[in-house]
Amino acid sequence: MRFAFLQEPPFCFTDASGALRGCDAVLAEKVCETLGLDGFSAIEAGFAGLLPGLAANRWDMTTGLFISDERKKLVDFTRPIWMLPDGLLVAKGNPRGFAGYRSVAMDQTGMIGVISGQIQHPTALRNGIPAERIRTFGIQAEAAEAVAAGVVHAYASVAMAHRGYLAGRPDAPLAVIDVPAEEKQPAAGAFALAKGNASMRQRIDTCLDELLGGSWHRHMMREYGFSEGDIDRLL
Incomplete structure (x- = not known):
């Protein structure tokens, strides 16, 4: 196989x-x-x-x-x-106070990253994030590095994928925020x-x-x- x-x-x-x-x-x-x-x-x-x-x-x-x-x-x-539920990868300490997709939408300058073709892109749109504030990336590492560099302020994916990424990078200046079920069911x-x-x-x-x-x-x-x-x- x-x-x-x-x-x-x-x-x-x-x-x-x-x-x-x-x-x-x-x-x-x-x-x-x-x-x-x-x-x-x-x-x-x-x-x-x-x-x-x-x-x-x-x-x-x-x-x-x-x-x-x-x-x-x-x-x-x-x-x-x-x-599994979604999560947001954000800067350590969550300086913008994100609690999910809708809080990113309410932040007038908040940028969110997604992987091209993944369902988090339409999920972000459904939760009110304008298309012009969504940036697409090809792979997980690119999106995570963009959050660390401040290019985007959150990266949406499966929460477990974020935790898996951070498990191999314990010194990364990043944290995971769980997306509430009312915004996206598991x-x-x-x-x-x-x-x-x-x-x-x-x-x-x-x-x-x-x-x-x-x-x-x-x-x-x-x-x-x-x-x-x-x-x-x-x-």
Whole structure:
């Protein structure tokens, strides 16, 4: 199985030795092993190329992505593998007092960063942030560095992704603010597969049904910073 991933801890990342780590990567490899699929190989990609790469047969499955009606027109999704809330990455001490998307909208000079193509962009717009105050970036590290440099004042993504980023950079002058549920409910993410292979999707779903919430899965997720509540939310 060819697995496309992003450098986005704690979901997927390469460690100092070059080995692939992260909860999505480990889960994907476990599914591959359990189902007896051809050897697992990981391919690093940019976010914008994940779904086109499936359509072009450059890989067989992607790291977890938020499920949306728009994306479902392009690819098939497995059953959810996590359900997580958004968060804002801000300067340490939160000098602008942000509490979520709407507080950024109320700050007349507040700039927010998002990753191009991710659902945080339309979420920011729905919560009143003008398009001209939203800046798009290609990868997580670029957006986080823009917050540290004051180029933008917040970066919107999954709160757990922000915490994963900071776990590897304890000295970074950054902090995470959880987005309130009234602005954005926790959303489900799943592996994406190319359309036209329902039997494979069903096999993967059956395997996930057996793995998720079990002792192996809980132990693995805890290693990457997930709480029991994070795990139980998707069951």
